[in-house]
Amino acid sequence: MGYLGLNDLIKRALEEDVGYGDITTYHLIPREQRARGLFVAKTPGIVAGIKVSRAVFNHIDTASEFEIIKRDGEEIQAGDVIAMVRGSARTLLTGERVALNFLQRLSGIATKTHRLVEMIASSHAQILDTRKTTPGLRVLEKYAVRIGGGRNHRYGLFDGAMIKDNHIRAVGSITKAVATLREKIPITVKIEVEVETLEQLREALEAQADIIMLDNMDVTMIKQAVQAAAGRAILEASGGINESNLVEVAGTGVDFISIGALTHSAPSLDISFDFGEANL
Amino acid sequence: MGYLGLNDLIKRALEEDVGYGDITTYHLIPREQRARGLFVAKTPGIVAGIKVSRAVFNHIDTASEFEIIKRDGEEIQAGDVIAMVRGSARTLLTGERVALNFLQRLSGIATKTHRLVEMIASSHAQILDTRKTTPGLRVLEKYAVRIGGGRNHRYGLFDGAMIKDNHIRAVGSITKAVATLREKIPITVKIEVEVETLEQLREALEAQADIIMLDNMDVTMIKQAVQAAAGRAILEASGGINESNLVEVAGTGVDFISIGALTHSAPSLDISFDFGEANL
Amino acid sequence: MGYLGLNDLIKRALEEDVGYGDITTYHLIPREQRARGLFVAKTPGIVAGIKVSRAVFNHIDTASEFEIIKRDGEEIQAGDVIAMVRGSARTLLTGERVALNFLQRLSGIATKTHRLVEMIASSHAQILDTRKTTPGLRVLEKYAVRIGGGRNHRYGLFDGAMIKDNHIRAVGSITKAVATLREKIPITVKIEVEVETLEQLREALEAQADIIMLDNMDVTMIKQAVQAAAGRAILEASGGINESNLVEVAGTGVDFISIGALTHSAPSLDISFDFGEANL
Amino acid sequence: MGYLGLNDLIKRALEEDVGYGDITTYHLIPREQRARGLFVAKTPGIVAGIKVSRAVFNHIDTASEFEIIKRDGEEIQAGDVIAMVRGSARTLLTGERVALNFLQRLSGIATKTHRLVEMIASSHAQILDTRKTTPGLRVLEKYAVRIGGGRNHRYGLFDGAMIKDNHIRAVGSITKAVATLREKIPITVKIEVEVETLEQLREALEAQADIIMLDNMDVTMIKQAVQAAAGRAILEASGGINESNLVEVAGTGVDFISIGALTHSAPSLDISFDFGEANL
């Protein structure tokens, strides 16, 4: 994923789980015993994070060999072998849980995202994530959204400006807020305005906001917004959208639909680790 | 929660979200503007992690004032105000998302745990968590389980020995595995054995294992295990247990029922942050 | 500056300078002796980073009192007192050098930026920084550029896409590169294309690049580019621009002029620390 | 350079620049594409820090191959190739800027130092650096000074005692300050006294200070100081010395001449990174 911080993340996850040592494995498994482990899907879904799992074993022992069988983004069925790791039996037993914790969470997010993306595949709209991610895992969770076919909104408060009602009130108007930011923030970053009414929408369009978030609007109003914007800004529908109304919202012609549940409430994908002898 | 590492966790979560600065708030909100924010429940549940949210704001600005209205463990209804924070408007806008991300996840876990605990309240059994937690958040997630009325299994690989089939195979027998560990691990830590058959159970009992995990047994077999153990070891039922069969499993007389979904698949509790003027 | 990481930066700077202790001050200055120090300008310029200096003393001793007399962005003349710190004499003597090292570097950048900004004040163009910053100090150096009246380009490789010739060659065309990124990167981030010819410029305009960097073009070609673009994209002139040709480049109508020397070659501003008795 | 902390420095520099990923390169350059890059001098100077650049690419990808052509300390002319790196095209594009930022700054310092060293090559005096370095980069900048032919003063407040007027005033006299330190500080570390008059010089000599700094003295007074000292202490001239008066100061017979501008105001050396296909 090109993310240099991954190593630190894995280090912390292992320290959390292993602490001063895996007291069961250390005292029972001979140092020289070798083994192999299979990551096996127990329900269908989309794989995401298999390289994170690989990095977990490599962090414990650089001599671990990890073979990826299903790459990130591939659909898997129950029973599919996703990857195989060979190495010291100690390493496999000590790293198994952390490797699964990453893989199951990320695959869960990719799977949920993919299901929503498929639902609106025939529309113009794209599924968008939010900042409602697990503290410490944002870069991975946003990656999993992409793997599932979704798009990323800003990573954090620094790589996208988002003018909300409180900002507007502090400055006086949408117009002034947009103008102020346009003179201050890095020139590579877009300005988004959150609007609740069509009047606000029109002001944001006048102010040449790059993106406009339609906050908690119903389908009728979103349609009107799309008409009013007429392509002059990117439109994002947000708030109260879930599997029950997603298709309808996508049908309005809006560009993006953001859904916090992609990351904050996706259930883990069920994946097991089948440990066995090295020569199996 | 008595957890000294909380500060580092919050620091990382804020660095992840704020990065080199909240470019919207910094340029639009005057430094001296003050505000107040309310954490408001949007669905019923159990609060957990409110002090983590408080710590988020205090990390940004030690002058923030945070009033806890619903303490961890309290039941809340939609519309209930859980807490109020007063301070610099910049601080509130910058910290809001991270504070919510912690609070919603932890309250989600407590809420799910509480629901399961209530389901089996009339039985002897207790709900138990697992190591299937979010990397980096284990101490908080296990705390949320306790707040929801559940019990904690070992924190990691270091504060409880768990003998699985691979360990048994490496050493030769349950008997030998238990005896080996009893001579090696810290004397304050218990030995648990994972068994799949009643025969293994009997060997584990003979070996005087402190805890025995009944792995993926059906209700009939769990009942037989309870009878066979006759109180000589703590019994934990594990594997494939969910809301549909939980009550039945609890009825077997088993001591603990462990459920990974408590932490790996609990949806976030829906909580909003209502930002307003300082004197509201 | 709203930068949460400042504390770590200062901690590292102090550890680097103080190591296991200021052996002169510790053994010669009584613990209870109090003092005051004045930051005094020795040449004219623009102040930047005064709060960083304040944070240095507060890091050593939270009881230090620091009075800012000239705020960031103010013009100062030789002899002007910029700030006064009162506190333990040990704290002042130990922190002085680190506080000055930050303040002089940042004020040097702001001063240089301000001079260039003034030179082209009557034009439409704005001065832009680059990623040619001191490793570890980027957030502070880009802040100093803003204080001097300049604008920030992207902070790093993550908050702005910049398509260079190597990227174009790998994908096949500017058109394809822009289209690919538009489907992949966070929607809040703009796409910039680096062009060397007017033909490339036209392709980038067709592809609807948000920003186009005119790489090492002479004034004549920049003028043609401005005409060709006709406001359809933001234009940035870059490469080989310095005080000798800056005004001419600004006269072309280009939107931004980026200058690496703002941060990589600005001389420190000369500021002294006058240490004296507490009651002076 | 034998500096174990280099890896952390590079890690921080890369995290600062790359953040959660190089979004342009990651999405446009195929993982398997290989490339080579040349570091080419654009103006004459002295190379310093080439191994730091090598370490940058190795930090991203240990499989990078880096060939040093001009070693640290070598003189280079415009057009000279300083080094070549081969590896993944992604690695080269992502690491280029950080590698250059280190190399240009350090080479700039070495170049400036070398010019001053050459100016006084026929004298007894040596050029000395100061603690006026960039926060976080001191070990590298002092290394660059050595590469340029200069000498290092103390690294920080811990590996050299420096008695200034404030220390003297607190203790009562130079004599007492030197005697106190001689009984307290590590026995491997020298004691330097900063003096402004010949009378103070004589007291410092009597007190057997190891080094005496002649603070802001004019050339006449420095000559008198050299005569008075007659080799009984190392003499360092400091304050207000630059290229215009350096030769004259060196002519006084003083041992060392310290110049803060070596590190705080040396312009970066102009070096480019020419990216090309792997088989060029």
Next chain:
Amino acid sequence: MGYLGLNDLIKRALEEDVGYGDITTYHLIPREQRARGLFVAKTPGIVAGIKVSRAVFNHIDTASEFEIIKRDGEEIQAGDVIAMVRGSARTLLTGERVALNFLQRLSGIATKTHRLVEMIASSHAQILDTRKTTPGLRVLEKYAVRIGGGRNHRYGLFDGAMIKDNHIRAVGSITKAVATLREKIPITVKIEVEVETLEQLREALEAQADIIMLDNMDVTMIKQAVQAAAGRAILEASGGINESNLVEVAGTGVDFISIGALTHSAPSLDISFDFGEANL
């Protein structure tokens, strides 16, 4: 030892000793010079920590070759070669002191533990360590105790509950304290009660404490405690036990005897590092 945090420990130890560089070795020993070093025992004892020493050299230079001749736990005599390291002469000279500091301290602990273990080899009792360890080195020091034949008590405040008089007083009774903890702490962790009288002992036995610490009891009372317990709980004698009364205490039939001096007052084992030419 299966301890993932070892690398950080070694990094900090080297940073502490090497700082910004080994100025003697760096300037005098050619980069390419190779050497070999022997770790030689100067007094008899038990080796512990030899892999820590290996890791020290590998941290400086992964190309170091380290041959272990006496493994942890082996008895050594004066003159025995414990290990040999080959590699860059610089690496060996720079790492020697840190490698020895670890090895001598850990071997000292193992040696002292072994001596005490031997003294009571014919009894049922086992030697137990405490939390009286060197800050930062607990995991290593407890490992050394095991190597010497001793047993580990809890690692810290988290992997074993220990009810002391202050806890009892706060809750009201031993009975209530044990019952409270049994409902709260992780189910894998044992409950120990510290008692000073036989009456307290009986209450703790009634409460089914897992372990009971007999605090500062004399031999007669310990014997009575053993009789009273009759195997219903693990008994640990603690307080005022040293080489002069150890055998007598062991003779009482108590299960464990804890001795803080194992870790807080064991003298280092005398080991030298014989540096020589590479081909010796």
Next chain:
Amino acid sequence: MGYLGLNDLIKRALEEDVGYGDITTYHLIPREQRARGLFVAKTPGIVAGIKVSRAVFNHIDTASEFEIIKRDGEEIQAGDVIAMVRGSARTLLTGERVALNFLQRLSGIATKTHRLVEMIASSHAQILDTRKTTPGLRVLEKYAVRIGGGRNHRYGLFDGAMIKDNHIRAVGSITKAVATLREKIPITVKIEVEVETLEQLREALEAQADIIMLDNMDVTMIKQAVQAAAGRAILEASGGINESNLVEVAGTGVDFISIGALTHSAPSLDISFDFGEANL
């Protein structure tokens, strides 16, 4: 002690001991209960590190109140109260062990140092420490040596040059080694040469080494060395010196006597923590 890194040291020590929480205290002691604790000497000695103990409690809870009764360097008798801490009962119980571990070790070092210093009080010689310290605690242990009346040798490999036989062999001669370093190392740092014969001593004196270490010389040879040096260099006796021959060595007129056992083998001073009700 003026050591900015103390906070990190304490943080690591507490994390090591407290981990994810003090499970006994947290569940048994009410949050609001207050208490006081006394540090009481159980044997005579010299206090060192009392501020470190204070910092431990302040790290857990800034509201802790710590009253120092015996300052570092004071002699204490069995029964003396060294300090009193008041605060939350939880804080006191959780921090007690770590506070004692620091205080007992440092006081042990100061006590041992003081005893040796007293033994040779009538001589010219001073007791010197070495780099044989506990990894991670050097700055504290060297501080304790000073508190006990001893002197510090170099802190690490960076603030003092020490030419040993291997360095000499690599360069060719003592003369050349000293001359090389004099041109390379920071000018504030002294050069020490380790010699084994009087011939080497004479070469080192000729080369104007600042300090000469007499390595493993007997008393007769040390006397000859003192005569030969005649004050031209500082002389340090080292190797095989302990309480049995210390006075004799000091009688030779040597300047310093270095003893590794000061730090690597000083037994902890016996100090207890008497916990009681807040109003006692």
